[in-house]
Amino acid sequence: xxxxxxxxxxxxxxxxxxxxxxxxxxxxxxxxxxxxxxxxxxxxxxxxxxxxxxxxxxxxxxxxxxxxxxxxxxxxxxxxxxxxxxxxxxxxxxxxxxxxxxxxxxxxxxxxxxxxxxxxxxxxxxxxxxxxxxxxxxxxxxxxxxxxxxxxxxxxxxxxxxxxxxxxxxxxxxxxxxxxxxxxxxxxxxxxxxxxxxxxxxxxxxxxxxxxxxxxxxxxxxxxxxxxxxxxxxxxxxxxxxxxxxxxxxxxxxxxxxxxxxxxxxxxxxxxxxxxxxxxxxxxxxxxxxxxxxxxxxxxxxxxxxxxxxxxxxxxxxxxx
Numbered sequence: 001x002x003x004x005x006x007x008x009x010x011x012x013x014x015x016x017x018x019x020x021x022x023x024x025x026x027x028x029x030x031x032x033x034x035x036x037x038x039x040x041x042x043x044x045x046x047x048x049x050x051x052x053x054x055x056x057x058x059x060x061x062x063x064x065x066x067x068x069x070x071x072x073x074x075x076x077x078x079x080x081x082x083x084x085x086x087x088x089x090x091x092x093x094x095x096x097x098x099x100x101x102x103x104x105x106x107x108x109x110x111x112x113x114x115x116x117x118x119x120x121x122x123x124x125x126x127x128x129x130x131x132x133x134x135x136x137x138x139x140x141x142x143x144x145x146x147x148x149x150x151x152x153x154x155x156x157x158x159x160x161x162x163x164x165x166x167x168x169x170x171x172x173x174x175x176x177x178x179x180x181x182x183x184x185x186x187x188x189x190x191x192x193x194x195x196x197x198x199x200x201x202x203x204x205x206x207x208x209x210x211x212x213x214x215x216x217x218x219x220x221x222x223x224x225x226x227x228x229x230x231x232x233x234x235x236x237x238x239x240x241x242x243x244x245x246x247x248x249x250x251x252x253x254x255x256x257x258x259x260x261x262x263x264x265x266x267x268x269x270x271x272x273x274x275x276x277x278x279x280x281x282x283x284x285x286x287x288x289x290x291x292x293x294x295x296x297x298x299x300x301x302x303x304x305x306x307x308x309x310x311x312x313x314x315x316x317x318x319x320x321x
Contacts, residue, residue, distance in 0.1 A: 001090050002191050003112035004119060005105065006097035007158065009150035010058070011131035012123035013168030018097035020179060020201035021119075024193040026095030029088050039098050042084035047100035049077050050107055059136070060262035061103050061149055069106040077107070085111040093191055102154040117189060118158040118242065122151055122232045123168040125225065126218055130210035140220055142261055145254035148225050151232060152248040162189055163242035165235045175203040185238050222251040 004026060008014045018028075018038040028034045033041050048057065053073045056062030068074070088094050094112070101108065109116070129143035138146075164185060171178055179196040186193060216229040231245035 001092065001094055001113055002189070003094040003096065003116040004186075004191070005101055005108075005112065005116055006095070006119050006121065007102045007105070007154035008099060008121040009102070009123065009128055009147050010099045011128050011135070012099075013121045013171055014097050014099060016168070016203060017119065017121055017171060018095065020196075020203055021095055021193070023199055023201050024179075024183060024196060026093045026193070027088060027091035028095055028097075033087065037097075040084065040096065042080070042087065043096060044098055044100065046077055046081045046084055047098060047104050049080070050074055050104045051100065053077070056262065057265060058100055059138075059142075059146065060258050060265055062262070064103070069109075074107060081108065081111060093193070099150060102150045102157070105154075105157040116161060117186070117191070118154075118161045118163040120151075120154050120158060120163060120165045121168055121171070122165070124212040125216055125221070125229060126212035127168075127210040130212075140218060141253070141257050144218070144221060144225050145250075145257045148222075148228055148250055148254050149258065152228055152250065155231070155235070155242075155244045156248060158242045159244050161242050163239040165232065165237060165239070165242075167232075167236065170236075171203070172205060175201075175205075179203070222253055224249060224251040224254070 006014050006018050015037045022028050028038055029040050035041055051057055051061055054062035054064050125144050125147045128147050129140045132138040132143045183193050183196050216226055
């Protein structure tokens with residue numbers, strides 16, 4: 001069995017390349033566990049648990065110190081991880097895509113065989129921001145910070161692996177040529193796939209809805225983010241044993257923005273719990289509860305607690321891309 005892991009930031013083309021490789025013969029796992037974006041639900045839930053162990057989530061990953069994958073706190077995740085991997089049933093080509101793998105790959109290495117292949121797809125950070133703004137309402141600061149964290153971790157954790165690095169625009173603009181070259185590279189590494197020339201890989205030019213200039217010079221981009229973009233551009237290509245760029249330290253601003261997002265997520269969860277607790281009160285106790293509030297505000301506050309589904313929503317759910 002050869003494992004291929006797709007790494008990259010959310011909204012960066014990971015779904016497109018995963019589906020193409022799946023149609024060429026890569027095995028995604030049990031169909032009932034594979035979602036709209038070609039991700040395994042069982043694998044995603046374990047990744048979320050790993051991120052939670054470090055006080056984080058997909059949109060606000062916490063600090064994961066060197067050697068975190070061997071820490072005591074993550075041992076409780078191992079049974080679920082082993083179970084999720086076993087559901088692949090030892091295919092010739094195990095294909096796994098989840099942007100969270102960019103953050104958690106060290107933990108999964110022992111489950112993916114002795115010599116997995118990493119495919120890193122990156123996208124211009126301004127295009128990622130535009131897509132995240134459309135889907136999640138994220139501003140450029142947080143989007144660039146997350147882009148920096150996911151891509152720097154992907155590069156760092158691919159060290160020593162057989163690796164292919166490419167940009168999403170390269171895939172979209174040169175679909176047939178790029179996939180033919182990729183299939184040939186994987187074939188040289190012992191991965192037998194179908195012929196891209198005779199296979200519908202469901203790649204379309206109109207899959208790229210947002211476009212940015214070739215350079216990255218947004219006014220709020222930090223020097224470290226610009227350096228990372230340049231490093232990704234410089235490492236494009238095939239690597240028999242990947243050597244990450246020398247410097248990939250996130251800027252203090254990126255760390256602060258992600259931490260602020262983490263605090264916002266916690267606050268939303270606390271508000272959601274308060275709303276749930278209020279709704280669980282029986283009618284008589286709800287009346288009693290209202291007596292501790294100013295009479296003039298009782299009705300408006302009750303209406304707020306009961307009907308404000310936009311301001312206080314259910315806990316944010318990780319959206320797979």
